[in-house]
Amino acid sequence: MARAAIPPAPPRERRSDALHNQQELIRAATAAVHREGLHVPMSTIAADAGVGVGTLYRHFPTRDHLLGHLTHRSFEQVLANARAAEDHGVTASERLRLFIDAAISQRNELVLPLHGGPSPTSPATKTVRDQIHQIVRRIINGGVADATLRPGITPRDIIVFGAMLAQPRPTDPDWDATCRRLLTTYLRGLRP
Secondary structure (H helix, E strand, O other), X not given: OOOOOOOOOOOOOOOHHHHHHHHHHHHHHHHHHHHHOOOOOHHHHHHHHOOOHHHHHHHOOOHHHHHXXXXXXXXXXXXXXXXXXHHHOOOHHHHHHHHHXXXXXXXXXXXXXXXXXXXXXXXXXHHHHHHHHHHHHHHHHHHHHOOOOOOOOOHHHHHHHHHXXXXXXXXXXXXXXXXXXXXXXXXXXOOO
């Protein structure tokens, strides 16, 4: 008599303490990478998160895995920002403002190559990065088509400038206001 196949067990939900530890590790790792660079000791990240090194390695088996996670998560956030800017902005210039302004607001949450983070290595992260460039390209093309942006602007121009304004640093409302004034000046310079 044939035995019935046993269905696979449903995926286990993570315990709330495990989720909390992972969130704390991500927060601590992001701050530590901004403060000390890519080679910050893993023990420093664990201590900053208030967990043991074993807990860190259970969540992120290697430094590369941790850095890859931080980078992918950051690119996903930037993609969400690009989509929101494309959906909510009325003009191309306003869409670009919304996109870069979001990065300024999130400066201390992002670990990206232009912020001293690692270059993406996983195909999934490269795909997210390419989607960001495609959205920024659509925004630029729309502005060129309606004659509100001059031709010759590239997604890289916008992304590099945004990254310059959104460098991680301690919270400083005066600096954020300066960045937003520079953003206004930059966007005016993109007009025909």
